[in-house]
Amino acid sequence: MSILVDESTRLLVQGITGREGQFHTQQMLHYGTTVVAGATPGRGGGELAGVPIFDTVKDAVAATHPNASIVFVPANVGGADPIYEATDHGIPLVVCISEGIPVLDMVRCFHYLRLNGTRLIGPNCPGLISPGKAKVGIMAGHIHRPGSIGIVSRSGTLTYEIVNELTNRGYGQSTAIGIGGDPIIGTSFVDVLALFKDDLQTEAIVLIGEIGGTDEQQAASYIEREVRKPVVAFIAGRTAPPGRRMGHAGAIISGGTGTAAEKMAALRAAGVHVAETPAEVGDLIESLGVSRATSPPASS
Secondary structure, eight states: OOSSSTTTTEEETTTTTTTTHHHHHHHHHHOOOOOEEEEEEOOOOOOEEEEEEEEEEHHHHHHHSSEEEEOOHHHHHHHHHHHHHHHTTTHHHHHHOOOOOOHHHHHHHHHHHHTTTTTOOOOSOOOOEEETTTEEEEEEEGGGEEEEEEEHHHOOHHHHHHHHOOOHHTOOEEEEEOHHHHHHHOOHHHHHHHHHHHOOOOOOEEEEEEEESSHHHHHHHHHHOOEEEEEEEEETTTTOOOOOOSSSSOOOOBTSSSOOHHHHHHHHHOOOESSSSSHHHHHHHHHOOOOSSSSSSOOO
């Protein structure tokens, strides 16, 4: 098993004709993801690498029946509109790669998604991958391999570093998800932990957090109450000065809260194994006796 995406995923690419949309559509196809359609207003009737392009999500859904969508529409062009469009046409999973959607727009969008039952990953995220099954995002497929470790992260770059470390040590991933680093995102640590908790393939969980907000503390409380699988965590931003944003829009220490020390303490109190460095994540996984992967890395 895995969570959210697998061999049954039928993907629609919103913004398929832009530079990023074109490049990553071809990368996802090469990985083996079933991309059934693209949507760009005014470009309907064309195709990209055999994928038909439609003017609207409505037309794409009617013709190809996708069950997931990925958004590459720049925020200064569409804002949150592509997310609304996918939601309005019944797509249950939307992954938004776009960066820079205004916070107030995402507050409204967040509540609209909850009312309509659509799950959003992102915005400002790298997407997700179930190695050997499907990639819906911008991560490098070749560093992943099928296995038993579920990964959930606020940082795309740190996800790649830790995945690569685990893969090089012989450990694979059930699913790796970058939830995004903006202040308002569609899917939280707790949401993903709940899915990994019940996933039969996932034997252990790696949580990658960063300074800002209280999401990691909420995750710690949930882990203590609900999760019986081993959890390893790494928190970035230990040396960040208060009041200065580090990387993501949500990564800012405000009013003395949201520090790495606070998050690490909360996780340790919940029984989580907290790494001091990204490389130490691999050491902790080894110390827990997690099963190594039995299959080679998936294709790039």
